[in-house]
Amino acid sequence: MSTPGSTIAAGKRAAAVVKTALFLTTILIWAFPVIWVIMTSFKARTDIFTLPPKIFFSPTVEHYVEAFLRSSDITRGIGNSLLVAGLTTLLTLLIAVPAGYAFARVTFRFRNQMSFFALISQMAPPIGLIIPYFFILSRTNMLNTYTGLIAIHMSLTVPFSIWLMITYFQDLPTSLEESAAIDGASPFTTFFRVVLPTVWGGVGVTAIFAFIESWNEFLYAVVLTGSRTKTVPVAIFSFLTTEESLWGPFTATGVSIMAPVILVALFAQRQMIKGMTLGATKG
């Protein structure tokens, strides 16, 4: 016999099943290429193009060995990427943190216009800017230099980072700074001892976004760098030449590029949720 209570419970269970199914499907659609790349990178050369694709195979690390040991291209590319993304992140923070604070707290002429401009500059398609950037860098002799690429990457990361920092600073109650002022702290002391420690989480998240943006960036890197300075997303294409396509090492490198990003994103997720104003204001 079915009572109304058990019908409702059954309905709830059915809804939960549907939800879970939808969730898993979405995840799978997103994850499919990633899984494909990971699997391919561990497949023996002969297994890669079998049809139907092999789901069970004996894994091998030969492609990783080839990518990292046989050619110096990839290791150098990773080194370049680390250097470019690291410096881009550092410089971005040096600009975006104080700028975000100013936008969040200080009223000055054209504040809204300026912050809006920062946003629309983000909307311009990068492909449209590549010619002017190329000219600027070639005129200033900065093609194939780290400085040039970092400068261009910062044009991508800075506006967004400022916006991100603005939201973190706006979340802080102004009473925190007012309290510090009454307590006798100078604006600098207030910023470094009260405000900044409270938004470390936000700074961390901003840093991660800037780093990933620069780390992943391909279009500018491929045009503006040369053999000395090319980053790993560019370097990876040395495996795909007109003569042959080395899918194994290519995917192995791909996994190596993705891995830190995915790990960092998982870490950042926790940071973002935690929020850093914990307990600053009412419970």
Place this chain on the structure above:
Amino acid sequence: MAEVILRNVCKLFGKVPVVRDFSLNIADGEFLVLVGPSGCGKSTTLRLVAGLESLSSGEIYIGDRLVNDIHPRDRDIAMVFQNYALYPQMTVYDNMAFSLKMRKVPKREIDQAIRRTSELLRIDQLLDRKPGQLSGGQRQRVALGRSIIRNPHVFLFDEPLSNLDAKLRIAMRAELLELHQRLMTTAIYVTHDQLEAMTMGDRIVVMNEGVIQQVDHPETVYDHPVNLFVAGFIGSPSMNFLDCRILQNGDSLCAATDGLRLKIPAGKQARVQSYVGRDAVLGIRPEHIGLASDPARCDCLAGFTAVVRVVESAGSEKIVHARVEDHSLVARLDPHTRLKTGETVEFAVRMETVHIFDKVTGQTLM
């Protein structure tokens, strides 16, 4: 220890006046409460005293010093914010030490001051915790501790209890007053809760739309409100207001409205004599309406019949909503009164406590 004087203080945000011609002398050691509805400019007034907002015009003195152009840190004040504004990344100890460190007080003295203050506020067990690990009441105490630790001349409180639950609020209210009696530091306390104002203030300032309505001792404000606004704002349930007309009735006066004809006590007639034939507003506090059958109410001067609509039992009292013609009235009765919804009851009003207001200006006539 210091008195605080505000003289013709005005504050505009852009073109909008938020505090208007505010003049007040706050005595040394006084506990003054600013009360008024949301947005009436209480916080702004407090922040002007703190120096967190700049004056548009007027003068503020703390002690005998004109502080108009003095930075908040040099005004010798301490402020407790509604959200406490504890530094989230610092321990309770460091929160309390911060202002002393900024003033370059030697470490040993800071330590002693913190021990002393934290014992006084019973937070000495919490010194190593971060604000996020404290309950609301504990945060409140830490915020208090942070402000009293450097012995300021004036305490400024902006709705410090409004984030606490009802029970804790009442407990902290008493604790705050006790603390004030101990320290006797001048305090300005902002709240929108009229009950909090009534119970805490040596004097209360009722504000509306940036203007002081009345400044006086709580009982005086309650018993003798200067206008309709104050009469309606102070007291809960709030005063009953009835549009009425003043009529001459032989040699006595009465306030009349449909279904009600209340005789004005002889001693007070002179005050409304000039209003005969004109409209006015009658104000009756709920506790001044009783049952006609109740012997304790025999000094009543006027009676009326009303239909009971709702009866709320609050344990210590019964709040009765009744209807006379088109008017609804609220009465506060003895908790043991037995009344049923729909019942028709004889009520009586103690007329010597009734107020009459000018209908146009809202000024109190009697």
